[in-house]
Amino acid sequence: MTESAIQTTTIQIPQDNLQIAAYLAQPTAPGSYPGIVVLQEIFGVNAHIRDVTERIAKLGYVAIAPALFQRQAPGFETGYTPEDVEIGKKYAWSQTTASELLSDIQAAIDYLKTLPNVRPDGFGCIGFCFGGHVAYLAATLSDIKATASFYGAGITTRTPGGGNPSITRTSAIKGTIYTFFGEEDASIPPEQVDEITAELAKYHISHRLFRYDGSGHGFFCDRRASYNSKAAADAWEQVQQLFSQLVVCQPENDG
Numbered sequence: 001m002t003e004s005a006i007q008t009t010t011i012q013i014p015q016d017n018l019q020i021a022a023y024l025a026q027p028t029a030p031g032s033y034p035g036i037v038v039l040q041e042i043f044g045v046n047a048h049i050r051d052v053t054e055r056i057a058k059l060g061y062v063a064i065a066p067a068l069f070q071r072q073a074p075g076f077e078t079g080y081t082p083e084d085v086e087i088g089k090k091y092a093w094s095q096t097t098a099s100e101l102l103s104d105i106q107a108a109i110d111y112l113k114t115l116p117n118v119r120p121d122g123f124g125c126i127g128f129c130f131g132g133h134v135a136y137l138a139a140t141l142s143d144i145k146a147t148a149s150f151y152g153a154g155i156t157t158r159t160p161g162g163g164n165p166s167i168t169r170t171s172a173i174k175g176t177i178y179t180f181f182g183e184e185d186a187s188i189p190p191e192q193v194d195e196i197t198a199e200l201a202k203y204h205i206s207h208r209l210f211r212y213d214g215s216g217h218g219f220f221c222d223r224r225a226s227y228n229s230k231a232a233a234d235a236w237e238q239v240q241q242l243f244s245q246l247v248v249c250q251p252e253n254d255g
Contacts, residue, residue, distance in 0.1 A: 003058040004029060008050075013066060015107040021074065022066040022108060023050050025057035032119050034246035035112035037105055037144075038065040039127030039134045041221070042088025044077040048221050052126070059240060062118050066108040068092075068101060068134065080224050092130040093154075097161030101134050102141065109143050122175075124243050127152065128220060136177070137166055145175035146246055148239045151217050152179070153187040156195045170199045176206040178242050180235050182215030182228070210238060 004027035013020040023045050027033060038053045040046075045065045056063040069076045072095040078084040105125070112118045122145040127135030132152030137159070139147040159166040177200070181193050193211065200207040212219060212231035219228040220235055 004060050006054060006057040008054060008057075011064075011111070013104075013107050013111045015104055018070060020066050020070045020104055020107060021045070022064050022111075023053055024062070024064050025050075025053045026062040026115075026117065027057060027060060031060075031117060033060055033062045033117055034243070035109065035115075035118045035123045036061045036063045036243065037108050037112075037123065037125040037138065038063055039105070039125060039131030039138065040065060040068055041129035041131055041218075042092045043080065043084060044069060044073075044088070046077045046079075048223050049128075049131075052128075055236075056126070056243075059243070061124075061243065061246075062112060062115060064108050064112060066104055068096065068104065068131070070104070071100065072096065088130070093158070093160060098137055098159045098163065098166070099161070101160055102137060105134075105138050106141060106143070109141070119246075122146075122246050124148070124246055126150070126239065129153070129218065132180075133166060134160070136179075137169065139177050140169050140172040140174065142174055146242050147173075147175065147177040148180070148242055149177060150180045150220055150235070151182060151185055151188060153185075153217070156192045167196060167199055170205065171203040173200075173203070173205045176242065176245060178208045178210065178238055180210045180220070180238070181212070182217060182219045182226075182231065183211050183213050184216040187217050208238070208242075210235065 126148040
C-alpha cells in the first residue's frame with residue numbers, strides 16, 4: 001500500500017471554557033478522508049501516540065489525538081518508569097470522568113467535521129491502555145462507526161470517575177469494535193476478556209476479539225519493554241481492515 005504524504009500540527013479544540021490541545025495529522029493531497037480519533041495511554045499524547053496518529057494519516061485518514069488530561073495536567077507527556085505510571089494512573093482514574101472524556105472526544109469529532117477534507121458520515125477511534133478503555137466508551141457515540149480498543153484494563157470492573165463499570169454500556173455501541181489483548185497481560189485477567197466477549201455477543205455487537213500468545217500489556221508500543229513485534233504487526237493489519245470499512249476515498253484529481 002502506498003503511503004500518503006502527510007502534514008502534522010498541534011491545534012486547540014474549543015470545549016466549553018476549555019481549549020483542548022490535540023495532535024492533528026492529515027494527508028497533504030486534496031481529497032475526502034474519514035476521521036480517526038486516537039486515544040492516549042496514561043502517558044499523555046507522547047511520541048508513541050503521535051507516531052500512531054501519523055501512521056494512520058499515512059494510510060489515508062485525518063487523525064487527531066486529543067489530550068485526555070487537559071483538565072488535570074495541560075501539556076502532560078511522560079515516559080514509562082514506575083513513577084511515570086503512578087502519575088498517569090492518578091490522572092486517569094482519580095481525576096477524569098467518563099462524561100467529560102466522552103464530551104471531549106465528541107468535541108474532537110466536531111472539530112474534524114469542520115475540516116473540508118474530512119468525510120462527515122462516519123468516524124473511527126483507536127485507543128491504547130487507558131485509551132483502550134476510553135475507546136470502549138467512545139464506541140457508544142453515534143458518530144463512531146469503527147473502534148479499535150487495545151488492552152483496555154478495567155472495562156469489566158470500573159469506569160473513569162466512578163459508577164457502573166464501562167461494560168454496562170456495551171448495548172449502546174453503535175458500530176463495529178475490535179478488541180486486542182495479550183494473553184500474558186497481568187492487568188487484564190482472561191476471565192475479564194471472556195466477559196467482554198460474552199457481553200458483545202449478548203447484544204449482537206459487530207465485533208472481533210484478538211488474543212496474542214506471549215504478549216503482555218502494552219505489546220503494541222515499540223517504546224516499551226513489553227513490545228511484541230509479531231503481535232503488533234498482526235494487530236496493525238487488523239486495524240487497517242477495520243478502518244477500511246469507513247470507505248477511504250481516493251484523493252481528488254484537480255485535472
